[in-house]
Amino acid sequence: MKIKELNVIRTDKGLGNLKPAYIVEYDGKEQRVSMFNFQKNRPAPKKIRCVIENNYLYQDYKTLLDEFYEIGRSYLFKIKERRSTLKYYELEDERLGGGHLGIKLAIFRFIEQSGSWPKYRM
Incomplete structure (x- = not known):
């Protein structure tokens, strides 16, 4: 498992069973990283931090939690x-x-x- 900041190329609204996602470039290929509900109607960030496990990418929860919550509050x-x-x-x-x-x-x-x-x- 590793954590890496990746460039967001574009967003994909998702169709059928596919959830809305950020499209990022990783290892020379475009990859989907699922969005959380609150991200769907917000402008796409330029970069997102992702956890990479066995070539599966998902957003780093700690980065998101740090954005909204402060320890001790x-x-x-x-x-x-x-x-x-x-x-x-x-x-x-x-x-x-x-x-x-x-x-x-x-x-x-x-x-x-x-x-x-x-x-x-x-």
């Missing part, structure tokens, strides 16, 4: 879905325009006990 999230069988809540940051990073952020057992709205501390 608290953030409010909307509970998008409660997964009681798996004992976690899927959260959404409404600051991202209804989109989310697609990352299951945490298990919140204490919410059920305290009855308070969740705060996720980075």
Whole structure:
């Protein structure tokens, strides 16, 4: 696994089963890197940081998290879905325009006990 900053050549809105993606150049070929929901209606960046594993590319989560969250601060999230069988809540940051990073952020057992709205501390 390695992380590399790649030039975005263009975007692809996706058709059928293909999700919207950035088209980047890697290893002399054009490659698709899936977008997150919040990125679909934003201008394409000139570069994105990607994780490369076995010639599969995906966006580096840490880079995205660092863009929106600061260690030591608290953030409010909307509970998008409660997964009681798996004992976690899927959260959404409404600051991202209804989109989310697609990352299951945490298990919140204490919410059920305290009855308070969740705060996720980075």
